[in-house]
Amino acid sequence: MFDKILIANRGEIAVRVIRTARRLGIATVAVYSDADRGALHVRVADQAICIGAAPATESYLNGEKIIAAARETGAQAIHPGYGFLSENPDFVEKVEAAGLTFVGPSSQAIRAMGLKDAAKRLMEKAGVPVVPGYHGDTQALVALASKANEIGYPVLIKARAGGGGKGMRLVSDPDAFPDALAAAQREAKAAFGDERMLVEKYIQSPRHIEVQVFGDKHGHAVHLFERDCSAQRRHQKVIEEAPAPGMNEETRIAMTEAAVKAAKAISYSGAGTIEFIVDASDGLRPDRFWFMEMNTRLQVEHPVTEMVTGVDLVEWQLRVAAGEPLPRTQEEITLAGHAVEARLYAEDATRDFLPATGTLHHLHFPDRLDTATLRVDAGVAEKDAITPFYDPMIAKLIVHAPTRAGAVDGLATALEQTEIAGSTVNLGFLARLLRDDDFYAGRLETGLIGRKQDVLTKTAPLQERHLAAAIAATSMAEPSDRPNDPFSAIAGYGHFSSLVHKRTVVHDEQLLEARVSAQADGALAIRLGNDPSDQPIIVRRDDPIRIASWPGHVTVFEGADAVTLRVPDRLQSAEESGAGDRLRAPMPGLVKLVRAAVNDAVRKGQPLLVLEAMKMEHTIAAPHDGIVAEIAAEGAQVNDGAMLVRFQEAE
Structure with missing residues (x-):
């Protein structure tokens, strides 16, 4: 077993790998970018080394810097986590050339499954069922549209490289195919540097069920049952579970056998996932699932498999990478x-x-x-x-x-x-x-x-009792459990009557005013608006409302929902406190496309521009009807909060 490993990743997966390594007595090295200098994975590792600037291309995607960090710190192996360089066969070869061990499959296995079209041709030869579609090299619009017509709509346009829903579009109408293809190509090129596409038949009642497989360097391969990842938004997984709901034994046997067959076809070693698309229109059946792709790495959703099998998949990764055989046979892996x-x-x-x-x-x-x-x-x-x-x-x-x-x-x-x-x-x-x-x-x-x-x-709409509690939290006064002691709520004390605090907050772009005063029983009376005759809302110390105050804001929690109110600086004018008639960037990004011009009359919901951020395209739409007075220039790089559109004031 290794004495020290380097984790070539960040965030929760880096922390998760460190947790297992520490249990096994293995020292860990974290790498970090300038943006992650104080990140959690840096703080919990035994050592940490900076590998570059914030952009991933200058840090987490820079294989040479990562390998240099491993050699400098004496790490014997590199665990890639997922994403970044985890499925980069060139990086694997460079790691091995440097005399280090890559905790994952061989570069040959990654290459075999790295491109969706080639992987599907390989699986067809291995006898694994594959979704009907076009996986060829021709990329001309006319050719791809023709193939889509042959397959039959609806179809999925998918990037042949990468995953995570990036570079993917569902097309139901042939007339929409050209625009959908262009958008998918732009997104794929930005995310993966590869704009080539494949076209597949869209399954009408699809479920996404995947099988966790594991192989070692001694020719063994097993499965650890299935996971259901059908709950997706924008083709990205949201909730995953194991085992798959409604799974019957006949279908499970067929699916897991196909998964192990796929792993053995490429002499797979390490953790991997075989992803299947399943036609669930008539329940789960052994003849209604097809291979989609193989992820040659640990998956984000691997914890559900660990919970139902009692297996630490990261420990297995480390043991297999160190040359040990699989810790359990297929018969010893059970569901609970x-x-x-x-x-x-x-x-x-x-x-x-x-x-x-x-x-x-x-x-x-x-x-x-x-x-x-x-x-x-x-x-x-x-x-x-x-x-x-x-x-x-x-x-x-x-x-x-x-x-x-x-x-x-x-x-x-x-x-x-x-x-x-x-x-x-x-x-x-x-x-x-x-x-x-x-x-x-x-x-x-x-x-x-x-x-x-x-x-x-x-x-749910903001309730008055939550608003009152939030306003109370912004006030210097607070509910008291010692109402007869004026110093226990000194901010609410007045010599002849309770001192009234005037408070202003901003919620949903609206200024809200309130008056706060302490009562004789220690509670606070909150009057919304300026009319002193309005019935107050009473806030007590023991009210079961969860609140968090933070600089310039207060957040109220109700179940899993939260409402945040902005607390304007008392020196700000009312005009400055409001949002104004402007549309601002929700995050830093590149203005990819502009679809409106100055003096255009636009309707609520109309797309105004496309912002590229986090390697995905986001359409910015008009929040209301109006006339455009200013709009950002196409190609402009904007910061979070930068003005994108200003509307003319209503006459």
């Missing part, structure tokens, strides 16, 4: 209970899951659950920042229970007890998805979120 995982992202579900940034001024996860086992794999801690340079994942919450219902209920409860302030997050959306009738019943398919997106992303 059910596990569900939710990916907690900094993103705005109400704005089509737009990635968000920000500092996590308040971060709290529950310690435990009463009826299930909770695991939190976090890559950040309180006060850490979510930057625009990398994937905006905050953490993964995983729950294991004897039954699926117990695991789903437990995960929903864990999300409802989680508190995050400082960045927009998808907590409420995840909790609503878990409580959705179709999801709860196991009626899964990849279009579930898309069909119900409006309902799943709709947040």
